[in-house]
Amino acid sequence: MTKTLLITGASTGIGAATARAAANAGWNVALLARSQDALERLAEEIGDTALALPCDITDREQLDKAVERAVNRFGGLDAVYANAGMGVSKPGIEKGAPEEWHAMIHLNVLAVLTTAHATLPHLRKTKGHFVVTGSKAGRDHLKGSVYGATKWFVQGFAGNLAEEMREWGGRCTVITPGMVDTPFFDEPKPEKIQPEDVANSVVFALEQPDTASVREIHIMPND
Template sequence: MSQLADKTALITGASTGIGLATAQRFIAEGARVYLTGRRKRLLDAAARELGERAIAVQSDVSDLADLDRLFGRIAADENRLDILFANAGGGEADRPLDTLSPEVFDRTFGINVRGTVFTVQKALPLLNAGGSIVLTGSSSARRGTAGFGVYSATKAAIRQFGRVWAAELAPRGLRVNTLVPGPTDTPGLRGLAANPAQAGAFVDALASSTPLRRAADPAEIANAVLFLASDQSSFITGSELFVDGGEVQVYP
């Protein structure tokens, strides 16, 4: 269990869910992990759970000053990065075109697209040749789900940035791939339910859209991130890896 021995990783959006599960897996594989999140209480709890190989830095990816502070901290620690998992993101359900507000548009694009773009840009000086960049996409980018237009558009943008960056960064020895999770039982997904009492039914309804008829555990998504981050995927770049229980491939 040492696929990432002596490696240093940065995971954004790592306080809960897929980000936290991936941090756990990376540390189990020997990595040192910087983790970020906007909510200090949750981030600190995650760091305590992960132990001494986790370094928590409170950061909002949509805030460029926060990003500068984050990468300044990594540089001040005299660390360079081997892995960047640009995972921070979010969205709001039930926002059809006729009720969409500029505030929701700006907030969602600010976190999912602007935040990802400048996280990757500002990480470049610290990334070692041979490093791996993993972006979090979404099966929503392949579907026309009513009320999810802005969120879906942000994830379609991430997919295209992944393609372009794979071409741009290959001469630097960097690989860029996009991970596409399906329904995954995380606090973030449950938070999209109309109210907490309906969260379980909401997740179950999404899970029924997959051939496997269940939601993923975050640890299952973390396994796929590990594959893309490690030398096991050394000849893979510019790709999408669907970890969606067959949702998009079987029920396009």
């Protein structure tokens, strides 16, 4: 039976690359992001094994409806990739913008929590896998980085969730890349990690045997 992966932040960058990689590996993919046009183009590219689910995952009602549609279409969830995230335009704390922090924390922290809360009952049924995008910034102390602090949360949360899911045979993996060449940055960075590199690591973690739980994959540019 074909397994199903739900991906947040699926319209571009790491999320879109993971959707393609998972589909190529034989998975159904449920694609969540705010950009309806981009999601529909990606779903059309992938074919019948993809479902575009435009929504704002910081809105719990929209998230729940998207999860329900994915489950109804594919019969359940075997894995979830909480990939959606954002940074801020004004670095530092003293000169930072609290309104930017508010939006970032809602996406990078609270939406990760609510994505887990909304999908864990489905993953429990399949002894499934929860994957989340962390960052090298969540493993190091970076001067005044509120973004990094949100990824420190993700790092700790993933370990705690792995222990909770372990009780019923589930698994949790945090992917912690360094700089990735995505629209997150204003200028292309072709010499850095490519979205496909991260996507391959997600598929690797998902396809490990039941006897192994890959808790973290840390990827750095090789330049």
